[in-house]
Amino acid sequence: MTQGNRIVVILGSIREGRINDRVAAWVAGQLSMHGFAPEILDPADPDLLHVQIGDQAAVARLRQRMAGADGFVIVTPEYNHAEPGTLKTLIDSVTAEWWARPVGLIGYGGISGGLRAIEALRVILAELHTVTIRDTLSFASPWRRFDAAGRITDPDDAAAAEAAMAVFAHRLRWWADALADARVARPYDRPDDEDADGHEDDGEGGGTGGARSAAGAGGA
Ligand SMILES: Cc1cc2nc3c(=O)[nH]c(=O)nc-3n(C[C@H](O)[C@H](O)[C@H](O)COP(=O)(O)O)c2cc1C
Numbered sequence: 202m203t204q205g206n207r208i209v210v211i212l213g214s215i216r217e218g219r220i221n222d223r224v225a226a227w228v229a230g231q232l233s234m235h236g237f238a239p240e241i242l243d244p245a246d247p248d249l250l251h252v253q254i255g256d257q258a259a260v261a262r263l264r265q266r267m268a269g270a271d272g273f274v275i276v277t278p279e280y281n282h283a284e285p286g287t288l289k290t291l292i293d294s295v296t297a298e299w300w301a302r303p304v305g306l307i308g309y310g311g312i313s314g315g316l317r318a319i320e321a322l323r324v325i326l327a328e329l330h331t332v333t334i335r336d337t338l339s340f341a342s343p344w345r346r347f348d349a350a351g352r353i354t355d356p357d358d359a360a361a362a363e364a365a366m367a368v369f370a371h372r373l374r375w376w377a378d379a380l381a382d383a384r385v386a387r388p389y390d391r392p393d394d395e396d397a398d399g400h401e402d403d404g405e406g407g408g409t410g411g412a413r414s415a416a417g418a419g420g421a
Pocket of ligand 1: 220222281283312
């Protein structure tokens with residue numbers, strides 16, 4: 202069995218003074234404790250920032266950082282009931298790097314704890330051929346919970362978060378290993394009706410989209 206250890210932890214916020222670093226530091230530490238090899242991918246990294254304006258050199262660097270990962274964990278705030286626009290742009294900037302990978306979702310925010318951002322991301326990530334992990338972590342008012350080094354200050358709060366992380370990591374482990382095996386056994390290739398960028402033919406101009414839609418409706 203293959204071990205799918207390489208997990209890229211993607212931050213959602215590039216805001217100055219963001220709290221994202223603290224939450225992501227805690228998440229990366231926890232993933233290490235559960236046997237994964239986490240790597241932080243920060244959209245505010247100067248090497249990646251110009252992904253936001255479609256700079257192709259920056260997009261190539263982003264692809265390189267994501268290539269060959271066994272899975273992803275997105276740690277994101279909620280902005281107006283969804284993920285930040287910067288995160289959406291980053292997600293939209295790559296295609297095949299996502300395919301057949303598990304994605305764990307960890308949110309934070311006001312009283313909603315980022316849950317609506319998490320659920321919004323599931324729809325987007327399904328389009329990119331990922332499997333989102335059912336179990337999530339959610340932090341309401343993280344500024345009251347995390348210190349500057351990414352530690353959860355209250356012991357009871359820390360214990361509860363670690364228990365939730367144990368479940369999350371258990372599920373991520375199953376999917377990361379299972380999909381690592383599956384990709385070796387059978388490469389996740391492109392069906393005939395996808396173009397080189399991984400975008401499905403929309404059926405206009407006599408393509409196969411109509412037939413595919415009909416089959417999709419029948420199989421739902
Ligand atoms: C423009 C904006 C919209 C926000 N909308 C929500 C929201 O809909 N729900 C929520 O729980 N928190 C919301 N918040 C609170 C943020 O999730 C919170 O400030 C968080 O710390 C932002 O993450 P960051 O500090 O890493 O950038 C919003 C914050 C901003 C700046």
